[in-house]
Amino acid sequence: MSTVGKAVSLLELFTLHEPEIGLSDLARRAGLDKATARRLLTALAAHRLIEQEPRSRRYRLGAGLSRLARIRDAHFPFVRLAAPVIRELSQETGETVHLSEFSAGALLTVHVALSAKANRVNVDVGQVLPLHGTASGIAFLAASRLEVASAYLEKPLQAFTAHTMTEPDTLAKAIAFAAASGYSRSSQGYEEGVHSIGAAILGADGQPIGTLSIASPVSRIDDHLAASQGEAATRAARLISARLTGEA
Amino acid sequence: MSTVGKAVSLLELFTLHEPEIGLSDLARRAGLDKATARRLLTALAAHRLIEQEPRSRRYRLGAGLSRLARIRDAHFPFVRLAAPVIRELSQETGETVHLSEFSAGALLTVHVALSAKANRVNVDVGQVLPLHGTASGIAFLAASRLEVASAYLEKPLQAFTAHTMTEPDTLAKAIAFAAASGYSRSSQGYEEGVHSIGAAILGADGQPIGTLSIASPVSRIDDHLAASQGEAATRAARLISARLTGEA
DNA sequence: CCAGTCGGTTCATTATTTGAACCAGTGTTT
DNA sequence: AAACACTGGTTCAAATAATGAACCGACTGG
Numbered sequence: 001m002s003t004v005g006k007a008v009s010l011l012e013l014f015t016l017h018e019p020e021i022g023l024s025d026l027a028r029r030a031g032l033d034k035a036t037a038r039r040l041l042t043a044l045a046a047h048r049l050i051e052q053e054p055r056s057r058r059y060r061l062g063a064g065l066s067r068l069a070r071i072r073d074a075h076f077p078f079v080r081l082a083a084p085v086i087r088e089l090s091q092e093t094g095e096t097v098h099l100s101e102f103s104a105g106a107l108l109t110v111h112v113a114l115s116a117k118a119n120r121v122n123v124d125v126g127q128v129l130p131l132h133g134t135a136s137g138i139a140f141l142a143a144s145r146l147e148v149a150s151a152y153l154e155k156p157l158q159a160f161t162a163h164t165m166t167e168p169d170t171l172a173k174a175i176a177f178a179a180a181s182g183y184s185r186s187s188q189g190y191e192e193g194v195h196s197i198g199a200a201i202l203g204a205d206g207q208p209i210g211t212l213s214i215a216s217p218v219s220r221i222d223d224h225l226a227a228s229q230g231e232a233a234t235r236a237a238r239l240i241s242a243r244l245t246g247e248a
Numbered sequence: 249m250s251t252v253g254k255a256v257s258l259l260e261l262f263t264l265h266e267p268e269i270g271l272s273d274l275a276r277r278a279g280l281d282k283a284t285a286r287r288l289l290t291a292l293a294a295h296r297l298i299e300q301e302p303r304s305r306r307y308r309l310g311a312g313l314s315r316l317a318r319i320r321d322a323h324f325p326f327v328r329l330a331a332p333v334i335r336e337l338s339q340e341t342g343e344t345v346h347l348s349e350f351s352a353g354a355l356l357t358v359h360v361a362l363s364a365k366a367n368r369v370n371v372d373v374g375q376v377l378p379l380h381g382t383a384s385g386i387a388f389l390a391a392s393r394l395e396v397a398s399a400y401l402e403k404p405l406q407a408f409t410a411h412t413m414t415e416p417d418t419l420a421k422a423i424a425f426a427a428a429s430g431y432s433r434s435s436q437g438y439e440e441g442v443h444s445i446g447a448a449i450l451g452a453d454g455q456p457i458g459t460l461s462i463a464s465p466v467s468r469i470d471d472h473l474a475a476s477q478g479e480a481a482t483r484a485a486r487l488i489s490a491r492l493t494g495e496a
Numbered sequence: 497c498c499a500g501t502c503g504g505t506t507c508a509t510t511a512t513t514t515g516a517a518c519c520a521g522t523g524t525t526t
Numbered sequence: 527a528a529a530c531a532c533t534g535g536t537t538c539a540a541a542t543a544a545t546g547a548a549c550c551g552a553c554t555g556g
Contacts, residue, residue, distance in 0.1 A: 003512075003544065004291035007252040011316055012295070019323035038504065042489045043252035046261070048351045055453075055501060061320035063351045066327060066358055068259055069317030069375050071257055072309035075267035079314060103296045126315050145549045205303075231522055250545075251513070271534055281515045286535065305534060 007040040011049065011061065016124065023207040041172060052077040076212060079111050082201070082240045086212060087113045089236045093214055093229055096121045100129060100136050107136050110210075121194050121215035132157045132171050133164045135186035135198030135225035136211035142178035143208035149175060163188040183230035187218060195221045196228045199237035204245045212237055254280060255288040259297065259309065264372065268306040311472040326458060327359050330488045331451070334460060335361045337484045339463055341477055343371045344388050348377060348384050355384050358458075369463035370441050380405045380410045383434035383446030384459035390426035391448035391456035397423060411436040431478035435466060443469045443478040447485035452493045460485055 001009075010024040010029035010030050021029075027037035041059055044050040048064030069134050073080055082099050090097040096112060107129040114120060131137035131152055141149040165171045165186075173227035178184035184198040195218040200208040221229075249257075252263045258278050261269060269277075275285035289307055292298040296312030321328055330347050338345040338361035348355035355377040362368060379385035379400055389397040413434075428433035432446040443466045446495040453455040462477050468475075 002287070002291040003251045004255040005294060008292070008295040008297060008312075014316070014319055016322050019319060024501080034503080035505075035547090036545060039250070039544080040252055043250040044256070045352060046253060047256040047258060048356060051351060060323065061316055063320075063326075063349045063356050063358060064256075064314060065317045065320055066310055066349075067356060068262070069313045070358070070373055071262055071264055071267060072313055074264050075308065078311075101311045103299060104293060108296060108311050108315060110311060110318070111450075125318055132390055142384055196397075212375070272532085282534080283516090283536075284514060287513080 003040070006030065006036070007044055010037065010040055011044070011065075014061050020053060020056070020060045022056075022058045026059060038069045045047050049164040054161060058171050072109075078201075078244065082210075082212070083111055083113075083174035084238050085240050086111055088142060089113070089212070089214065089232060090115060091233060093216075095214050095216045095220075095229075096123055097125045097214050098136075099210065099212050102140060102208065106130060107211060108136070115216075117124060120216055120221075121196075123215060129190065130158065130160070132166075133160050133186070133189040134213070135184045135189075135196035136213040137198070138171070138186060139178050139200045139213075139239035140208050140212050142184060143202065145207070160190045161188050161192050163192075165189060176204045181230060182234040185226055185230065187221075191192075191220055195226070197226060199233040200206065201232075201237050201244070212240070251288070252285070255292055258285065259286055259292070262309050263374065268301060268304070268308045270304075270306045274307060277371060279350065288494070295373075326449075326492065329491045330456055330458075330460070331359055331361075333484050333488050333491075334359055337361070337460070337462065337480060338363060341464075341480060343462050343464045343468075343477075344371055344412060345460060345462050346371045346384075347460050350388060350456065354378060355382070355388060355459060361465075367465055367468075369444075369465060377438065378406065378408070380414075381408050381437040382461070383432045383444035384444070384461040386419070386422050386432035386434060387426050387446035387448045387459050387461075388456050389427060390423045391450065393455070398434065398485050408438045409436050411440075413485070429478060430482040433478065435469075441466055445474060445481050447478075447481040449485050449492070450489040457488075457492075460488070 010026055013029050015028055023038055024034060027034040030037060041050055045052060045062065048062040050059055051062040052059050078101055086097050086099050088198055094115055094117060096115040097107050097113045099111040100109050109123060109125055109127040109129065112123050129136055131141055141152060153168040153171060159166050165174060174184065182199065187195045194215055195212045196215045198211050198213040201210045201212060203209040212233060214233055258274055261274060261277050271286055272282060274471060275282040278285060285442040289298055293300060293310065298307055299310040300307050323375045326349055334344050334345050342363055342365060344355050344363040345361045347359040357371060357373055357375040357377065360371050362375055377384055379389055394477050401416040401419060407414050422432065427442060430447065435443045442463055444461045444463045446459050446461040448456040449460060460481060462481055
């Protein structure tokens, strides 16, 4: 891996649950030598992408990231515009709703509104979702240009659970359903016990840039509820698309 | 410079005003070879810190930055908690107010609320402010431990304008004033024609973590107004500090 | 007081980065 | 339509920067 890749993989070790990590730990988890990790960390710190807590000497993500994210967000206000809609959809359905952005061939979860219920699906910001196997991914493929979707179907499809659609034909049918109805459905395709309804969010050029998804415990879902969630998801996704393109 | 440093400096070329840049341009401005720049960009893109617009092939900041910034923000909600206070302070005073975070020996501007007036001071998010020469910096030094402040006074002080305080004694007096009154004052110390009032924001351990600053055209300021701005700045900074430590 | 951590440093070895020269494509200008 | 000046992207020998085992000193808990 490139040196830059290693440095970024250090950044990616920090999570919501573990926002500060010590040097030895970082090196171990990244599979790097301590000396290497430290050199990378100081390089990142020089640009404020990493900070070191002076007392504990542990490392954490730096203010430079906030700065860069703000520049990006000003130009591409995906999360900012979508967040209130996501929150409302979560309240309306009582389920966890998450927002994903297409990036480098997969969907990156960038925002989550958790259900208030005790039995809920938990999704972490930062999770990378495959295009097959999740309702979000299927909705994305259904909204993509045909050549993109069929190119994706060519490649072998990894199974995540016993329910993952790995047959191109099965997946093509799910995509066709999503294209026709506006929303996609996936039951336990990525994680056992999780049912989700997805809908694509379109950019100004009509191409999909991300998705939203309502994730529920399978036990709570029947066909009728799925259809009503699908309608709500479609409405929310359209609203976000419209706001992105300045139409609302 | 380290490879990582070069890669990050590519990220730093993107600004609010220029959120998308082509390869040749990036290479030129970063002082890198085109081949090198491209290799770094693809490494960054693999981790979603950079995205490439498929149509124009231009590069822009990637979704991974939003993700990392959100992790940082959840742990260290400086901007999130301070932003509403900053906005209100700007409305109350009618002037531009900016929020800076201490990082790597300087203050990094992370949030700005611009004045509504035509004749106003413009500050960009991302600007790096020295600790001497700006009201923010002086307020920060005044709130720091004595050894930190005096260590800073040892080093030579760069002049930015004819008004920059470069004499350790002069600066020490300004720091003493700030320590006594709760706010600092700097007239044209960093940029001609700009007057500013600064106040430090303290973390849970009582150490300063950042500052806020009211920036006005000098023409608009007299001693009486400066004092009233100072009081408002102090109040706002205290409120943010309290919210950060969970006291409000 | 020993063993096992930690963060941090050194420097000979090694592997990665570098950049001039090269495509191919596009839009301008002559 | 030809010459031109850009663009993004690629190649590979040469040069440079990254690497990691071994080492500190400091701290912690048994």
